[in-house]
Amino acid sequence: MCPALAAAREARYDDAPSLAREAAVGCLGLLVLGLVGYGATLGFHVGNLHNGLLAVSFAGVGLYVLRARPGHRIGQLFVGLGVASAVMYFGRQYGLHTPSLPGSEWLAWLSIWPVPLSMAVAGVGVMVFPTGQHLSQRWRVVAYAMVGLAMLIALASALWPIEDDWARADLTFPFRTGGENTAQSIVAPLMAVSYAGFQVLWAAAVVTRLRRAGRDEVRQLRWFVSAVAVPTLLLVGGAIAWQTPLPGLLTLWLIPVAAGVAIVRYRLYDIDPVINKTLVIGAMVLLIFVGYVAVVVGVGALLPLSDGVLALAATTAVAVAFEPVRRRAQRLADRLVYGARATPYETLSRLSAQLNHSDDSLLDGLAATIAGGLRASDVVVWVGETDWMRAVSAWPSAPSDAGRPLAELGDGRDLVRPVRYDGRVRGALVLRRASRDPLAPAEEQLLADLVAQAGLVIDHRARLEQVARQATELQAAARRIVTAQDSARRRLERDLHDGAQQRLVTLGLELGALVERARAAGSVDLVQRVEESRRQLLDATAELREIARGVHPAALTQDGLEAALANMTDRSPVPVRLQVTLDRRLPAEIEATAYFLVSEALTNSARHAQAESVDVTVTLDSGRLMVAVTDDGIGGAQSEPGGGLQGLADRLSALGAPLDLVSPPGSGTTVRTVLACE
């Protein structure tokens, strides 16, 4: 995924609110709670209860939306309605208080005249839910007309006591303006018709939206539609049957709550992670509070302990319980909010976590992630070209090993999505879903994202496989080179032995015979000269013998590593303790490599390390030959380009073995390797 895309996606799925926004949301919430809470202490009035309920529900849902999505139309409308309802509730509670409180008329007035306005605004909120946009230009005009009409009625209601509440409740209009009866006779019928009309309008808007909505939106609206239907029916029915709107008013809070449920449950506005954290934090606050109270009050009542001890015990108990409870609360919150389904964000972030594993579990993780994200009962990942693919991974079962072309993947009810990368089909995803419903648009989008990710994963895997294959081939080639080099050295030594060395020995024999003959002939001069030639010849053969041994010691081939090492250490100018634990012959290239390692290390110890003694240990243990040469010299040895140790390292790496050189200055040198012999 390119970084810009990742950033955009992250912003869409989860952005933490800024501190200022948190503060503003908190202040508004406190304001509403304060008004409603204080109002509630002033008495209980059924006729005013709906205002309190509306205040808390609208403000709660609105603030929740605004907190995550500032500037969202629905959030703003809901918060506005919540605050207005809180003011109205408080005003009415204040006005109804007995004995009457100072300025109660004015506050009662404040609680009554905005009713038509708040109804109209609530209507707009319902009409634009959930998108915040009007259905069409025509609906917008209708909504403006509704608000305009409501403003007129509110103005009249503010000037004259037209609303039924003035008559029904024990309230006094704060001032007299005259023309009261005229206004009443004109505005009261208008008010009744408007209120009914407003409700019809919302219902019509919601039904229209429902009919025009796509599948995803229908599901989100289902709750909301029921919530709108109930108070509407009750308002109309109540007005006709019992001459009171009260039952309808008392169920109005269902609308904001249903909106809230739709937002949370269907992740409207993509803000579900926020509620999740809120739930967890709420649970934790509850735990600390309850735990503390339980210990201090409960235990305090049973045992005669000092407050300090109790507080300490309570703190300890809460601290110990905190993490397990937090984890459980997180899981519960996850389940409440997400259900079994992961959010697109979770799914994609889970996938990118999987990408960090670079083995075959990558594709298993991909299959499991897709299954979790799209509620699939079965997911199979296929890799290959259009004409032939094989199943490489599956969830929940293991993949079958049969291969087939893309066209034959899945049966009728499976979803098959070819995976492309670099414009080429690289594989396919086959999903079997629990329900037969087609995918919702959001799920379709998620699947498309996952298929794109799968392309990356499959390409990544193919590259890894290619690199591994090339590495294996390279290793095999290097090993073949070493083996070929060894056998060339062996052949050269054999050729020297059978050819040049035999001839030189024969020549020495002839010279020896010549010396005898010259001596018999009494030619002292000749004896001396031939004898000198013979000595030089012996020196030459000795040199040649050493060269042959360096090329490839005959003992290594014939008698094995232990004999060859023993011979080497017999010749070493530095005393050597040799320990060989071997119960069988090893492959020629292993023996030769171990031999040359000891040879090189011994040469270095003798030449450069000023060592007093050297330990050579060769041990065969469960198919691994460990070779270590340790001296007590001056240390500081380094592998230099073109040097013997570098050549040794190359030879070892051809056999897949490391060259371990430990040589701190002043503390001796250890050269070590482990060769796999199987």
Added chain:
Amino acid sequence: MILADDAVLLREGLTRILADSGFDVLGQAGDGTALVDLVRDSAPDVAIIDLRMPPDFGSEGIDAATRIRAIAPQVGLMLLSQHLEVHHALRLMTEFDRGVGYLLKDRVSDLAAFVADVRRVAGGDVVLDSELVHRLVARRRQQDPLDRLSEREREVLALMAQGLTNAGLSAELHVSLKTVEGHVHSIFTKLDLDADQRSHRRVLAVLRFLRS
């Protein structure tokens, strides 16, 4: 005597020169099997054997020597090699209790010494190449028990390791047999070795000691 070597040129040359030195060369062989057959048929006093022969160019010479010792115990066995290996020497000293020799091939160019060594082996003595022994005696050790020996004793030890008997030592060093016996006793005591008088055991003990 009989010669076995896969290098024809060297074999022919040796045959001629040894014949000149008074040996009766009964036959030549190119490998171990032919050699054993030849020995069975002609019953020589001594066989000169290349250590490395066909088919595998390993230690076929020692294998052939073992078979010869089994069918004709009195035959002396002189093994020649391009390389001197301690483990070969140890194997020879372990498997044969008398009449065995192990020399570098180059030694054939010093005819007089070589002939003397062949005769010693034919006579039942043990002969080891001096270079091999000197390599071991000259080896540096961390705590060298050879330091306990005097210069003369070290000289005696090296000769002893080459297979010389007390009489041989006496002749080589131009000292009396009694003096030699004194040195040998002193060496074996200082090195904590078993002073067996049979030559091969003595050589074996010394070799093992030197290698340890």
